[in-house]
Amino acid sequence: MNTRYQGTQDKISKLLASYLESSNHPELEAHGEITGETNLVSDFTMDSFQVMEFMMELEETFDIMIDMNSLSNTHTVSDLAQIVSDELERTAK
Amino acid sequence: MALLDKFETAAAIRDQLQAGGHDPTRVVMDRIISPTEGIVEGRHTILAGTNNYLGLTFDPACVDAAKEAISTQGTGTTGSRMANGSFAQHTALEQELAGFFGVPYGMVFSTGYGANLGILMALLNPGDAVLLDADAHASLYDGCQMSGADIFRFRHNDVVSLEKRLQRLGDRARNCLIVTEGLYSVLGDCAPLKEIVELKNRYGALLLVDEAHSLGVYGNNGSGVAEAQGVMHEVDFFVGTFSKSLGAMGGFCASPHPELELVRYVSRPFIFTASSSPSIIASTHQALLQIKNRPELREKLWRNATRLYEGFKSHGFEVGPEISPVVAVRLGAKEVALPFWNRLLEKGIYTNLMIPPASPDQHSYIRCSVSAAHSEQQVETIIEAFSSLRESI
Numbered sequence: 001m002n003t004r005y006q007g008t009q010d011k012i013s014k015l016l017a018s019y020l021e022s023s024n025h026p027e028l029e030a031h032g033e034i035t036g037e038t039n040l041v042s043d044f045t046m047d048s049f050q051v052m053e054f055m056m057e058l059e060e061t062f063d064i065m066i067d068m069n070s071l072s073n074t075h076t077v078s079d080l081a082q083i084v085s086d087e088l089e090r091t092a093k
Numbered sequence: 094m095a096l097l098d099k100f101e102t103a104a105a106i107r108d109q110l111q112a113g114g115h116d117p118t119r120v121v122m123d124r125i126i127s128p129t130e131g132i133v134e135g136r137h138t139i140l141a142g143t144n145n146y147l148g149l150t151f152d153p154a155c156v157d158a159a160k161e162a163i164s165t166q167g168t169g170t171t172g173s174r175m176a177n178g179s180f181a182q183h184t185a186l187e188q189e190l191a192g193f194f195g196v197p198y199g200m201v202f203s204t205g206y207g208a209n210l211g212i213l214m215a216l217l218n219p220g221d222a223v224l225l226d227a228d229a230h231a232s233l234y235d236g237c238q239m240s241g242a243d244i245f246r247f248r249h250n251d252v253v254s255l256e257k258r259l260q261r262l263g264d265r266a267r268n269c270l271i272v273t274e275g276l277y278s279v280l281g282d283c284a285p286l287k288e289i290v291e292l293k294n295r296y297g298a299l300l301l302v303d304e305a306h307s308l309g310v311y312g313n314n315g316s317g318v319a320e321a322q323g324v325m326h327e328v329d330f331f332v333g334t335f336s337k338s339l340g341a342m343g344g345f346c347a348s349p350h351p352e353l354e355l356v357r358y359v360s361r362p363f364i365f366t367a368s369s370s371p372s373i374i375a376s377t378h379q380a381l382l383q384i385k386n387r388p389e390l391r392e393k394l395w396r397n398a399t400r401l402y403e404g405f406k407s408h409g410f411e412v413g414p415e416i417s418p419v420v421a422v423r424l425g426a427k428e429v430a431l432p433f434w435n436r437l438l439e440k441g442i443y444t445n446l447m448i449p450p451a452s453p454d455q456h457s458y459i460r461c462s463v464s465a466a467h468s469e470q471q472v473e474t475i476i477e478a479f480s481s482l483r484e485s486i
Contacts, residue, residue: 018156023455049450052227056248058439065261068244070239 008062009022015023015061019069020044022058031053036078058084064091112432115145115215117437117446118476121311127151128340128466133443139471142462144278146310146418147390148466149340149383155376159341162375170351170368173434182374187345189381194316194347196435200388201374202347205334208344210239211331211362212301213272217242222269224258224298225282226250230455233272233303242270249277249453252288259296267297275307275318278461279453281419283307283318290327301330308384309338310418314393315384341373341378394418394465397472401463404476421447422479425467429486430457436485442478 020028027044040046041085055066064087074080122131128148149155183201191199199255214238216418217223221242228249229301231277237244259266271293273284293300304317312320319325329350335343355362402416411423424430427448434446444458452458
C-alpha cells in the first residue's frame, strides 16, 4: 500500500460506499469492506454512467478536476486514490 | 480471452432486449408511407420516434430538388472534396448555412457525427482543455476524446458546476472550449445558453453549440436555441446535422472565426470521407428554404408538441422538464420500460426506448419526437396508446 495516498483512499472508500448505498447497489452488502483492491466495475457492476457520476462526486469533494481520459485505466479504488492524490498535489503547487 | 469473446457482452445485451419480443435497436419499417406513418410487421404504425420534426422528408419541393439533382449531377460524388473536388452546390450550401446562422463561414460534412468529430479533433489538441456537458451526445464525447485534449465534464445544464470548473482551470480557462447542445435529445430540455455565454465571456473561453435537434425548431428564423435565447452572435461554433429537421443526411459547422476555413486542411473526418451526394445537398438546400419561408411548420410542430406533453401529463405520466418537440416519459426500471415499448409497437406506435447507461440518469424512458406532419388525430392516438398501458406500470 502506498502510504502517500492512504488517507485519500480511505475517504474515497467511504464516498463509494455512500454512493452505492444511495443508488441501491445490491452487491454492497455481500462485498463487505471496500479496500484499495475493490474493482468498481467487476465488484459492483457500475456502468459507465455511474462511474462518471462518481467521478463528479470526487471532484466536488476534493475540489479538483479529473480528466476523463484518465478513467480508461482506472479500475480500482487504489487507482482512483492515485489520480485524486496526483491532482491534489498538482493543484497545491 | 479470444478476440471474438468480447462480443459475449453484446450478445447478453441483445438477448435482454429481445426478451421483450422485439429488439428496439432493430425495428424494420417495411414501408414508409409518409413522414409520420409506416408499415411495421404488417401493421400500420404511427412514427413517433424519427426526429422528423418538420416532416420535410416527403416535402414535394425537397423531393423534386433531390430528383433534379440526381438527373443533372448524378447519384454520387465518388470521392472526398479535398482529393476529388467539390461540386458548386457544396460550396453554395456552406454559404447558405453560414448566412442562416449570421456568420461568414460555413463547412459541410457528410454526417452529423463526422461534423462533430471533424470540428472537435481540429479545434482541440493534446494539452487543450474542453468542458463538456455531462449529457452531451456521443459524437461530442468521441470528438473530444479523439482530439487528445483534457476533458472535464460539468453537470448537465448546471452553470454553477460549469463555473466551478472554469475556476479550477485557472489560467487555462481563457483558452478552453465549452461544448453544449441546444436542445438535448433524450429529455427535450434546452441549455441555458444565455448564462453559459455570460460565463464564457467572463472567463474568456470559446463556445461550441450543437443545434442538431433544435435547428428548424427554435427561434423566429428556425436557427435554433441560441437564436431563441438571443445569443447567436456569441456562439463561436455552431454544429448540427441535416438528418433531422432538414430531412436528409449530413452535418455542418458555421462560425464567425476565419479559422474554420483552415479546418478543411486538418480535419481527418472531412478529408477522408466521400462528400455528400448531389441529391442530399439539393434537398438540404430546399429544406433550409422551407424553414425560412414556412414558419407555419414550426407553429404546427409546437402545437403538436404542447398537446402531446400536456396529454401525457394529464394521464399521470412523468415527462421532461419543459415542453419541446422531444417528449420523454420516465418509466423508471428498464424491466418496466422494455415491455411498455413493446406493447406500444404492437399497438402501432413506434417510439424510442432509452435505458441505462444510454439514458441521462439511472432511469428508463420512452422518447417521442413530434413532427409538424403529425395530424391532431395521430397525436391523440399516441396519447391514447400510452394511456391504455398506464396500469401496466
